[in-house]
Amino acid sequence: MEKTSDNSTSDVEASGEEPVNSGQHVNPRDGIKNSQWILTCIALYLGALLYGLDTTIAADVQAQVYEALGHIEKLPWIGLGFPMASVATILPFGRAYALFNIKVLLLSSIVVFEAGSALCGAAPTSDALIIGRAIAGVGGAGMYLGALTYSSTFTTKTEAPLYNALTGLSWGVGCILGPVIGGAFSVSSATWRWAFYINLPAAGILLPIYLFIVPSKNPRPDLTIKQKFADIDWIGAIIYATIFVLFMIVVTFSGSTFAWNYTTSIVLWVVFGVCLIAFTLQQGLKIFTTDEHRIFPVHFLKSRSLVLLYIATGSAGAAQGVVLYYTPLFFQFTKGDSPLQAAVRLLPFICVFIVFVMAAGATLPIVGRYNLYYFVGGCFISIGGALLCTINETTSTGKIYGYEALSAIGIGLLFQIGYAVAVAKVSPKDEPKAIGFINVAQIGTIAISLAIAGSIFQNVGFNLLKSAFAGRHLPDDYIRSALAGTLSPVFSSGDAEIIHVAVVAVAETIRKIFSLVAAAGALVVVSSLLMRFEKIDLSIVAGG
Structure with a gap:
């Protein structure tokens, strides 16, 4: 049971839920060899990394996709289709993991993910690519929730924050490496298609571990398959x-x-x-x-803490998504970087993010006061986001690196701790729902923020470009094409004046988009101030 510094009862207790501690002190990994568990964790973390990779890998291949398949108006869906499908299926997956054998669900998710990846790589049209991205997104959601479910099922409450941090770190590193790997493939002889094909050999290497090493667990052996389907x-x-x-x-x-x-x-x-x-x-x-x-845990809405955790986790996810997608894009437009060069510019973000995700996961069980993490993290996100709102085409690379790093400190501190805190604040039977609840906040808000940012980029960008090109009598389609990147007719025209005007307008558009990061940080700060000033006890061993 959690302990609070002010002797107040927890939110879930107040809503009539069962106490957190079942009183049992059973090792949840009884019967599992250490070597088996280590290999299981490696497979789960690499699966989470592949999921993160696909979440953002489209960020740096869109120009090449546009060149190959056309339809600039559909470009946002190359990036959005994956997280959209993931979020649309997270809640059913969360319910399914509380009913069905978790190993069977995980393997099924991998098959769906790989099928979608294969379709993306072979896509003859932009529509086929978008459908493939959606299919892969469904499988990816199942893979990621599977990893989190394994962390919750086979670890103690003391261990859970670190295991969750490692899962989130794997996904986060994948998200950050996505633009780098996508950019590398897009400028290589392998072409952008291998940005999606790469999942096939990666899964092939991991498949024996998933099949023969990863442990199996049926959370509801008392129900038949038909009853389980009826329970959804x-x-x-x-x-x-x-x-x-x-x-x-x-x-x-x-x-x-x-x-x-x-x-x-x-x-x-x-x-x-x-x-x-x-x-x-x-x-x-x-x-x-x-x-x-x-499907939706309505009773969680009675818990102030869970609602605020949802808002704060979602805000951190939104900030991460915007920085990851639009920082490389800014460098491509303003510095003339190739997709790979622009993605490498994220290295300051990558390094700082990794350090602070791990630091938060390792120290949370010791410190216990999660609201302090959200307050400090929110402040860093707000500062970094506000500074990113000041950049333009002349801002030095060093300053942008510093602004990235400040944002990464805050995002790293908050990115994964919501899972451990949410699970600690609900009854054992609600743990799968809590994981799905926070996952919707994290992945769902990334998708929503990218949709909003994409809308700003398309609408504000077009208006700024049209205003900048006023008097030149250029057709709207030609002006809008500038938003597709350096392969567009505007940037390949060779007209230095037109290119400069386009660069200034697009840089201004991206600067406005970074205001979403500052707003997300401010929302985290407000949420942290409304959270209970309590110390949760993560030292209790989970029941078997």
């Missing part, structure tokens, strides 16, 4: 997925593909609103579901 809130899952997909579509396409006041845009917003209301009513009134089975 399929109606809620479908409505939830529909809500998220509609939001991503309308935010991404409004303004760039069709005007905000266009009939299609209005209809999509209306349908999104109707689905949101329907989901709220269906979950709140338990229509065609029950308290235990509903």
Whole structure:
């Protein structure tokens, strides 16, 4: 049970949940050899790294994809399709991991992930590439939740923060390396297609470990397969997925593909609103579901701590997504970097992020006061984001590196600790739901922030470019093409004046996008001040 410095009861206790500590002191890895567990962790961490890699690998291949497949208006979906599909399926996966054999689910997720990756690599059209990204995103969500579920199932509460940190670190490193690896493939003879094909041999190497070494566990052996499927809130899952997909579509396409006041845009917003209301009513009134089975853990909303953890974790994810996607893009436009060179500019972020993710995971069980981590981390994100809002095409590379590093300190401190804190604040039967809840915050907000940032880039960028090119009588399609990067007609025109005007306008657009990072940091700070000033006890051994 958690201990609080002010002797107040926990939020989940107040809402009538069972106590955290079951009173049992059983080693959750009884019967598992150390060598087996080490190999299991290696496979899980490398799987999380592949998932992170695919989350951002499209950041530095979009120009080459545009050159090969065309359709600039669909470019945002190359990056968004993956996290969108992941978030749309996180809650059903979270419920499934509480019911089905976790090894079977993990292996099934890997198969789906690899199938999507293969389709992406072989995609003959942009539509096929987007579909492949969505399929891979579904599998990736299952892989990542599987890794987190293994960490929760086979570790003690003392160990869980470090194992969660290592899982998050693997995913985070993958996210950071994504633009680097994507950029390397996009300028090599292998082409951008191997940015997706690379998952196939990587999974092939790990497959024997997944098949023969990774332990198996059935969380509900008392239920039949049919009963387990019946225990999933399929109606809620479908409505939830529909809500998220509609939001991503309308935010991404409004303004760039069709005007905000266009009939299609209005209809999509209306349908999104109707689905949101329907989901709220269906979950709140338990229509065609029950308290235990509903897809969204509504009772978590009664917990101030869990709600604030959701907001703070989501804000950190949003900040990370924006920095990862738009810092390399800024260098490509303003410094003339190749995709690989621009991605390497993230190294200051990578190194600092790794150090502080590990530091937070190792020290949280000792310090216990998680709200302090969120306050300090939020301050660093706010400062780094505010400084990134000041950059322009003349800002020195050294200063930008420093601003990246400041943001990375804050993001690293917060990125993964929400999982350990959330699990510590719920009853054992709600642990899978808590993991899914925080995962929706983390991955979901990354997807939402990228959709919003992409909308700003397409809409604000186009308006700034059109204003800058006023009087030149250039067609709108030609102006908008500048947002596709250095392979666009604008940058390949050889007209130094036009290129300079485009660079200034695009740099200004990206500078505005970085305001999302500063806002995310400020939201974390506010959330930390509203959190309980308590010390959670992570020293208790989890029940078997």
